[in-house]
Amino acid sequence: MYKDYKLDRFQREALQAVRAGDHVLVSAPTGCGKTLIAEYAIEQALERGERIIYTAPIKALSNQKFRDFGAMYGAKVGIMTGDVTINPGAQALIMTTEIFRNTIFDDPSRLADVRYVIHDEVHYLDDPDRGTVWEESIIFSPPEIRFIGLSATISNLDQLAGWIREIRPGRLRVVRENRRPVPLHLQIWNGERAYDIAQLKGNHVPLPRSERKGRGRRGRRGTESDGADETRALRRRRRRRRGEPAVVAQMRSLIDHIVERKHLPAIVFVFSRAYVEKYARRCRRLDLLDEQERARIREHWRSLALEFELDETEPRTAALRDLLLRGIAYHHAGMLPTLKEVVERLFTSGLIKLLFATETFALGVNMPARAVAFETLKKFDGIKRDWMRSR
Missing domain, CATH: 3.40.50.300 (P-loop containing nucleotide triphosphate hydrolases)
Known part of the structure; x- marks a missing residue:
């Protein structure tokens, strides 16, 4: 149990790894409770008098985590993004990954007492534009720092774990969870109605009625097809004129x-x-x-x-x-x-x-x-x- 929650198997494994001071790489579907692992790591750091950093790829996520963790731990939480800086010397600091990477190069002494860095959405490593920021953060961080990587969408988990083991000292625990607690119902909208993807035949979405006009059995040949082409061309011109x-x-x-x-x-x-x-x-x-x-x-x-x-x-x-x-x-x-x-x-x-x-x-x-x-x-x-x- 943790905070009156009965823990799932993957949460128990991750919390054990945090207690042992290991690196942790967690892959679990959305809604499983990955944030609980981050909360536990922050709580442990605050109790031990250590500092901890939570990084996120977007400001909206950083802002939300600052509000959430600030409600739990008050003035012990700070935030640094491109838009706002509040309590930058806090024990638990929320920041964008770019700011963390810049800190490593500009003023590494500020990380001297940091025990853990939590990389939320760690799959951003494969982003063609920003992935190098995550790579540099992991490669060039001081050796005493341990990482917690959280993601719902890591496809090559073992490959990523192998790379981290090569470049970082310390043990790494890989934690997987495949069960999705919140089912997804996928549909495609064709402009008039929604179709369940599982029910579509031949991977084709039916055209809306307005697009079927003028299409007969001979629609692909002869004058009927020509008339349909003219109708569609006229419709496209009207749409352009109307914005x-x-x-x-x-x-x-x-x-x-x-x-x-x-x-x-x-x-x-x-x-x-x-x-x-x-x-x-x-x-x-x-x-x-x-x-x-x-x-x-x-x-x-x-x-x-x-x-x-x-x-x-x-x-x-x-x-x-x-x-x-x-x-x-x-x-x-x-x-x-x-x-x-x-x-x-x-x-x-x-x-x-x-x-x-x-x-x-x-x-x-x-x-x-x-x-x-x-x-x-x-x-x-x-x-x-x-x-x-x-x-």
Whole structure:
């Protein structure tokens, strides 16, 4: 037992390794309770008078962990990100991985009394742009530091463990858990309805009715096909003249589908900052809160506006407030840090029912969502648009 929780097998193994002072590499599905391992390591460090660092790949995750651990351990917790620095000399310090790596090279004496470094989302090692930051953090850290690596998506766990054993002194414990406690139901939206992936035949998604018009049995040859091609070309020209209304219309029909089936709260990932805000504004016709929830969000907003000294007359701030009062919000890296913090806190409280976000909100952030949707399964990887792949 730990904090009145009955531990799973993989949690017991990981906690034993932390007590023994070993490196720990944990691979377990989302929702299994990996954060409990980090909490235990922090608690042990605080009791022993040692320092511990928790790193995360994105600021949203760092901010959430600072709030969570700060609520548990108070002034013993600090944070350092590109946006904010609070209590940098704290015993337990939350930071982005880049700041930890920079500390190793710029001022390694600040790490003299650090016992453990927790790398959340350690699979970022294979990121083509930022993976070297994780590599350098592990390679160049002082030899007395031990690492805890947490991930839900490490495919080559043994290979990674072998590499760490080669470059770091000390024992390494590998901990695996394959059971997923939260089942996933995967569907594809074709613009009109959702199809269970398991039920699709031949890996083809049926076209919506609007795209089937003009297609007969001879649709691939003869005049019928020519007529269909002309119709589709005309439709594409109309869409371009209207500023891609078909894309927006499909998103609105998807949101209607999610709302009708009461699959809220929901997160919709959109890989464009401009469209994140556009989709949120297009949904302002929806009112997803009851009066009690609206009163609570007004109260939270007033409190956070005072805390962060928000200028409510500023157009973007006012527009976000108006959406929040309908249970809708957006989140992306181009927002003011204070507004991102407001959205993160309100979503955690369950008062935001529909959130449009870029991938800055995706990694490891513990947010209460019943449904998650992707606008597209292709994403620009810095060189070209390519299909997203599961790990």
